[in-house]
Structures are given as C-alpha cells and as structure tokens.
Amino acid sequence: MALHFSRDEFASRLELVKARMKEEKLDALLIFAQESMYWLTGYDTFGYCFFQCLVVKADGQMVLMTRSADLRQARHTSIIEDIRIWVDRTNADPAQDLKNLLMDLDLLGSKIGVEYDTHGLTGLNARRLDHQLTSFGTSTDASYIISKLRLVKSAAEIEYAEKAAALSDDALDAALRLAKPGANEADILAAMQGAIFAGGGDYPSNEFIIGSGADALLCRYKAGRRNLDAVDQLTLEWAGVYAHYHAPMMRTVIVGTPNDRQKELYAASRDAIEAIETVLITGNTFGTVFDTHARIMDERGLAKHRLNACGYSVGARFSPSWMEHQMFHAGNPEPILPGMTLFVHMIIMDSETGTAMTLGQTYLITDGPVKSLSRHSLDLISV
Template structure:
C-alpha cells in the first residue's frame, strides 16, 4: 500500500467529488498540472512539477494517469493512489505535450471537452504553449483552475490537525528566534534558528522564506539576499511558515533590538489593534473582503495609505515551492468570497515607509469556525525587546 498523507477513504472521496464537479460542468476530463492538486487528490508528494508533469482525471472512473519524468516514478508509486504512470524521456526535441495527447487519445477524449489547470507553478508559459499546440484540433481546452482549488478551501478535520501541528511548529520557531535575536547577531542566525526549530520538531522545509528583515530592510515585503548584523538599536520583522506534511501555518512578528523608540511603539499599537479587529471579522457567512475594509480604514485614517499593502493576507493550505501562499483567494477589499467553517487564512498588517524606514508587521493564521474564528498561534501580539 502507498504511504498516503490521509486515510485512503478521504482521498477516494476527494477524487469522487472532483469527478462529480467535472460532470456537472460538462467536462470529460481535467488536466491537473498543480502539484497541490496531485497531493490533495491522490497523495502524490514530489517535486517533478518544475518540469512537465500532468495528472489526467476523467469524469468517469477510468484510471488516473500521471505523465512525468523517470526520476519521479518511484515517488509517484510509493506516495499515491495513481493507477497508471507514463514516462516522457529527456531528449533533444522531446515534446511531452505530444505524449499527453497520446494518453488523451487512448482514453477516447478526442473531440471531448477537457479542463485544464493553468494558474499553477506546475505549468510554465512554454509548457502551456506546447499543450495548446499539441491539442489544437484534437479537443477543446476549457479553463478549470477552480475545479480542485475550490474544494481545497474548506479543510477536513484531518487537514485542520496538520495545520495545528504546523502552527505549533511556527510558535516553536518564534521562541527560537527570540532566543537568538540580539545586537551583534547576524540575521542569518535567526533564519537558521527558525528553520532548525521547524525541522527538529518534525516539520518539513517551508516552501519559501523565512523572511527575516531588519534595519532599512524592514520595509521590504519580501526576503532579500545577503546577511546583515543587527545593530544595538534595531527592528527585526519575521514572516515565515511552519510546515507539517506540506501544510503551512504562517506567523509574522516584530522584535525590537534595544529599547524601541516611541515611533515604533506607537506604530506597533496601531498594527496590533488593526489585526485584532481584522481577526474578529472572520465570521461564517461574511464576505472575505470585509477584513481588508478594516485594514484600509484603520491604516488610512492613521496616515499610512501609501505605506500599507493593497491586500492584507491570503488563504493557507498545502503548497509547494515557490510559495506558502495558497492563492487565490487573496484578502482584498471587495472580495465576495463567503467565509465558511474550515477555511484557513493568514491576515497580516504590514506598514513600511520607504522615506523614514519606519516599519512594523504582525500576522496570525486563523481558522474560521462555526461561530467566528480561532487564532492558531499561542503567542501574543506584543513587541518584545532584545
């Protein structure tokens, strides 16, 4: 038996629900290029998506077929419920899209409506062009990016347990960061402490980051290469994911090095109060965009309209490199997505003024419940000084 991330019955149920969705949409099959889709449906846990890799799922119960490279075959067999594995071989002029067309032909899909996932890191622009060329005149391709993604939004009890484990690892990593951060320490040591805590705690390597920015870099919304030594008076902003069985729970915190000046304390209070109100807005039945309405209203009123992000967070789940962001959906004003119990999000508040280099960031992973939301971190939203 394969080593699956969930009970076989849960994977079988997901496959059955997807097939029902395809039939409702009049689709005869789906070309899954997202590794997240492969993992969610079948358990397949691999990295071959960085090349050309596709799972063919038909609306009926014909065998699930994976097209991949030779290095991925053993993992696909050992970790998944995939029925058939076909291999395309590296060679001058090799075109895996032609091999994909042959698979579709064998399944009787010529002239049939076939859905395709395109909003994924598993399908590069070059690969999409190859697929379109190979299937031109063979069958119509129908965009179906939400076929699996919409199913993944509401987490099962087993998925929620993985997310709780991931959140506990993120908390442990924050303890390690606090114990490491100090004046004179190179910020890479803080990064190492975060990753070591996650891995030693039984987690996986996160699919991105961690972001560990300080000094003038604190205004950046992304990580930056090259180490930096922390000054006697400094601000360190951390944003990273604790990861367990590919499921990610994010945490964002700010740490003062030395006594924080009044400007930092005031900005921290604004960011903290804004995040707390945003968290309270995660209620079933409410639109997701209402969370960003709070974010914008509070920060704009405080004079930070030009220093805030246009979106204040995103969905979380199981993802692969290069991002822990399981999007869509993003949390932006006007997003009509109705919140439902079992959805998991990372709302965060990041303010960075490039002119003054004043910055502050806080964020938590939250689980939408039947009555509101649960914050998955055990850590307070304070501004510790080191």
C-alpha cells in the same frame, strides 16, 4: 507506501472533483498544480518544475504522465496506479505525448478542463499544450476547480495545520532566544528552520523573510546577512510546515526601546488585526477582511505605507509560494467558511522614517468565533 491521508479521504476528494466536473460538463481535467495532485492522490515531488500531468476523467479514472525520475516517487507517495512516462530526449514535446495519452483514454473530441494558473505549467508548455489540443477537443480554463475545493479543510487537514502552527511558535521561540544586539541574522534563521525540522516539519514553499535595519522594510527574502545593532528592527515572516501544510506568522522585533513611531505603527497593526478577528466569520467575504484593514490604516494616515492585500488562505502548497489563490484584497467575493485556515498579516513599511512594523498569524475559521492557531500573543516584542 507513504500516505498522509486515508484512502477513504482521497476517495471522498475524488467524488468532490467528479461532482464539480459534472457541473462544468467536463469529460476530463488536466491537473498541473502539484498541490492539486498532492491533495487528490498524495503524490509528493518537486518534479513538477518539468512537464507532468495528472489526467482525471469524468468517471474518476486517473492517469499520471511524468518523467522517469518521478516514477518511483509517484508509486511510493500516492494512490495513483496508472503511471505513464514521457521520455527525456532532444526536441522532446511532452504535450504531444500527453495528446497521445488522451487519445488512448478515448477523449478525442471531448471537453477538457486545464489547470493553467499554476507554477507547474510554464508558458512554453502551455503554448505546446494549446497547440496539441486545438485539433483534439475543446479546452477550457479549469484552474480553480480543485483550488476552491481545497479552501475548506477536512478534520485531518486541520490537524496538520495545527501541527504546523505549533512549529511556527517553536520557530519564534528559537528566534527570540538569539535576537539581541550583535546577533547575526544567519544564526537566527538557522535556529528557526532548525526548530521546524527538529519538530518533524518540512521545508517551506518559499524562503523565510528576515531583514534588519533598512532591510526590515522588505517583505521578500533577499540574500545577505548582517549583525543586529544596539538599536535595530528585525522583520521576520516564516511558516511552520507539516506534511506540506503551512501556518505562517509575521513579526517585527524591536531591538532596544521602541520609539514613538514604532509604537504608533504597532498600535495600528494590533487594532486592525483585532478588528479583523471580529469579521472572520461565516457570512463575510475575503473582501470584508481587506476593507476592515484598509479602513483602520487609512483613518490613521497610513494609506501610503500599507499594502493592497492583508493575507490569504493557506494549506498544503509547493514552491515557489505558500500563498493560495484566494487573498484578502479589495472586492474579493470569496465567502469565509468554517474549516478555512487563513493567514492575516499587517505590514506597514514607512520609507520616509525608515520604520517597519508587521504583525501576523494563522487562524482557523469555526462555526463560532475565529480561533488563533498560535500560542503567542500579539504583543509588541522588544529585546
């Protein structure tokens, strides 16, 4: 069995879930988010793109319903002992199979919480599920019960986050060894991901962002590679990953001598991140972080060039995104607490002048000052 955490830790997590279920008066929780299954049991797969569900009863009993391809995966990577298989077949309706399982678990007429807000439950399957539950019991949206419990990391989780951050630093080192006029983006990308694999890390939950020239203004991955010009800009966003725990970083590397606009945008980014570091403390909220970012950007006339969010909580995530639900955006009341691992990014994309500037890294919230998990400085990088 390949477990990344002790059985005692999994047991304590289950107690937290049971307590929240009791508060919500739930008889059962239907878990569809792969990161929730991983956090609660260690179960590690990519089979969640098909229908599967971990049923957790109020007394702590857990039953996984999945496909035959994931039977051994679940046995090998998790503490789940009761695994049921729904059969792939023409016109299969796994939601019907799930209802039959719930019947076997004596849950008819009960109050059932469902993780709806997840990539592990497609719209089609959610409709099927709702249809089956309509005459079975009372269902309610319980998407964020485990999501919120996962925000504050245990000591073991923090250790994995720190390992992930070290791999992020290694990836940046690998990129900077190659970044120069004439370098191909493909070689840089391969070196970054290779450094993470060589360090014992994993695939990220979404693609790394790499773009130069006009593509440096994109903050999403796209297909296609180019060679760097003698004067250029290279935007990179990546994450070291260890045991699925992510520690993202972001930089725009200047090829050649930085021009005045690049220096101006970098100064705004640096000042905003340093201001945010002072408010990443207990007593403030995720909204406080965004307000700090927006104030500095807007005071410098950059309102139309910035984004409407400046980071988010990170942890163990699965494709297609390493972002967790809690983001730094206007009005988010989520409190900042010790043990959180948070990615802060400044992204300024000036389409009028074709200038990109980004700066970002992952932080650990402590009982005192915030701790950067990167060994790299926030200095402007030019090559």
